[in-house]
Amino acid sequence: MHGGLEDTICAIATPAGEGGIGIVRLSGPQALVVASQVVRLRSGHPLSSVSSHSLHLADLVIPASGKREEARVVHKRPPVSGLLDEALVVYMKAPRSFTAEDVVEIQSHGGALVLGMVCTVCIESGARMAEPGEFTKRAFLNGRLDLSQAEAVLDTIRATSSAGLNIAQRQLRGDLAREVEQARTSLLTVLAHVEAGIDFVGEDISFLQRDELVRIVGAACAVVQKLEATAQEGRILREGARVVILGRPNVGKSSLLNRLLREERAIVTAIPGTTRDVIEESIDLDGVMIRLIDTAGLRETEDIVEQEGIKRTRAAQDEADLLLVVMDGSVPLTSDDRELLSAVRNLKHVVVLNKADLADTVETDSALVGHRVYAISAKTGLGVEMVKSALRAQLVSRGFEAAESVTVTNVRHRDALRRAGESLGQALESVQCGMAGELVSIDVRAAADALGEITGAITTDEILGRIFSEFCIGK
Numbered sequence: 001m002h003g004g005l006e007d008t009i010c011a012i013a014t015p016a017g018e019g020g021i022g023i024v025r026l027s028g029p030q031a032l033v034v035a036s037q038v039v040r041l042r043s044g045h046p047l048s049s050v051s052s053h054s055l056h057l058a059d060l061v062i063p064a065s066g067k068r069e070e071a072r073v074v075h076k077r078p079p080v081s082g083l084l085d086e087a088l089v090v091y092m093k094a095p096r097s098f099t100a101e102d103v104v105e106i107q108s109h110g111g112a113l114v115l116g117m118v119c120t121v122c123i124e125s126g127a128r129m130a131e132p133g134e135f136t137k138r139a140f141l142n143g144r145l146d147l148s149q150a151e152a153v154l155d156t157i158r159a160t161s162s163a164g165l166n167i168a169q170r171q172l173r174g175d176l177a178r179e180v181e182q183a184r185t186s187l188l189t190v191l192a193h194v195e196a197g198i199d200f201v202g203e204d205i206s207f208l209q210r211d212e213l214v215r216i217v218g219a220a221c222a223v224v225q226k227l228e229a230t231a232q233e234g235r236i237l238r239e240g241a242r243v244v245i246l247g248r249p250n251v252g253k254s255s256l257l258n259r260l261l262r263e264e265r266a267i268v269t270a271i272p273g274t275t276r277d278v279i280e281e282s283i284d285l286d287g288v289m290i291r292l293i294d295t296a297g298l299r300e301t302e303d304i305v306e307q308e309g310i311k312r313t314r315a316a317q318d319e320a321d322l323l324l325v326v327m328d329g330s331v332p333l334t335s336d337d338r339e340l341l342s343a344v345r346n347l348k349h350v351v352v353l354n355k356a357d358l359a360d361t362v363e364t365d366s367a368l369v370g371h372r373v374y375a376i377s378a379k380t381g382l383g384v385e386m387v388k389s390a391l392r393a394q395l396v397s398r399g400f401e402a403a404e405s406v407t408v409t410n411v412r413h414r415d416a417l418r419r420a421g422e423s424l425g426q427a428l429e430s431v432q433c434g435m436a437g438e439l440v441s442i443d444v445r446a447a448a449d450a451l452g453e454i455t456g457a458i459t460t461d462e463i464l465g466r467i468f469s470e471f472c473i474g475k
């Protein structure tokens with residue numbers, strides 16, 4: 001990313017395409033000066049005279065100044081001079097803005113041409129085009145957000161379920177950062193003591209220190225492990241869970257998919273081997289997004305197309321967060337059913353005995369002992385709500401809804417937590433084995449640094465580049 005904080009940056013902050021309104025955002029020391037080129041307040045006052053955080057009606061104009069001739073041009077030059085649009089304009093004085101810099105937002109009608117022209121004039125007046133995520137990056141660099149909060153901005157924009165949104169909002173409010181920072185601060189205190197001990201006493205840690213050290217490092221370790229343990233579920237809440245529907249042919253897998261989706265998405269026939277390809281659709285289970293994957297029925301077959309389908313079933317199965325195993329409950333279990341039951345025994349799964357509207361002959365079969373079994377009818381809808389609750393409960397077992405709980409959703413955070421946990425485990429072991437303070441402090445330092453990566457207390461341009469390049473321009 002080029003350019004420092006002294007630049008004034010500009011971008012269209014609303015999505016591309018037509019919209020009722022569109023917003024051009026300016027941030028940086030020259031925001032007011034630049035915006036003044038394109039904004040003429042209806043009140044007749046100069047833009048620089050308005051009070052912060054108030055909205056003003058204005059005309060947007062192309063200025064006649066010669067400045068434009070020498071300027072850098074990014075957008076196409078506007079073909080006409082004069083009036084562009086009418087707009088509402090707000091000035092947010094530093095540091096009370098998203099970036100903690102002077103910000104001007106120009107809300108015009110949401111036409112691509114108008115917004116592009118407003119940007120062009122701003123750029124010709126001294127601003128430069130913002131890089132992807134640069135507004136949020138500035139909020140971070142200016143200390144308005146820590147790194148985990150900056151990432152929560154993106155999670156909020158991309159949230160696909162209410163649960164995911166809820167977690168992103170808690171992270172944006174600093175819940176994760178607070179827990180991580182607390183643990184890191186306690187480790188830094190330990191480090192200061194241990195290092196002082198090394199410098200001044202010139203020998204190992206005293207016994208008293210040792211107890212205290214074990215206590216503090218142990219507490220930090222517990223926090224790290226607690227957070228890390230939420231990551232599996234966190235990923236599901238953020239990205240959705242992959243639930244693969246498995247079973248032998250003709251048991252009603254596609255019928256169940258259709259029933260759960262409440263639409264006739266997959267073809268259903270009485271002919272075994274109907275589904276050949278993998279069919280994937282999303283449903284929202286009470287705030288949790290689930291990708292439901294219907295597959296080709298598992299059996300030995302000579303049919304090349306069906307063989308390929310079964311290959312895809314196996315591949316989908318490997319990437320599943322949960323298996324929804326379907327059996328025909330109106331007939332005795334077959335050897336294929338039994339084989340499948342034992343294959344999924346140690347995987348996360350739910351078993352449904354379908355066609356309960358016909359007869360329920362197998363519910364007492366000993367092969368089902370130890371499995372979570374639901375008798376249902378995809379045809380009538382009987383028991384389907386129970387299956388939905390069971391799926392949700394299997395996927396998100398923890399009380400993540402509780403206001404005080406913090407859930408880790410980000411792979412980068414999980415990785416940092418894992419490294420911190422490993423270093424802390426190592427440190428505890430070294431203390432208990434009576435190792436020298438120097439050795440202990442190396443691991444404690446590594447853990448503190450790993451935690452610092454989460455909040456951005458420890459960071460590199462490379463990490464920042466990677467995080468913010470995922471954002472769109474204007475965010």
Ligand SMILES: Nc1nc2c(ncn2[C@@H]2O[C@H](COP(=O)(O)OP(=O)(O)OP(=O)(O)O)[C@@H](O)[C@H]2O)c(=O)[nH]1
Binds near residue numbers: 248250274356377
């Ligand atoms: N009576 C009854 N019939 C059902 C039920 N569910 C499915 N069927 C019937 O069972 C047959 C097979 O249903 P599908 O949903 O195509 O089964 P499938 O498991 O997807 O089959 P393949 O794609 O061939 O593996 C169809 O004739 C359905 O109408 C049910 O709950 N009750």
Ligand SMILES: [Mg+2]
Binds near residue numbers: 253266274297
């Ligand atoms: Mg099918």
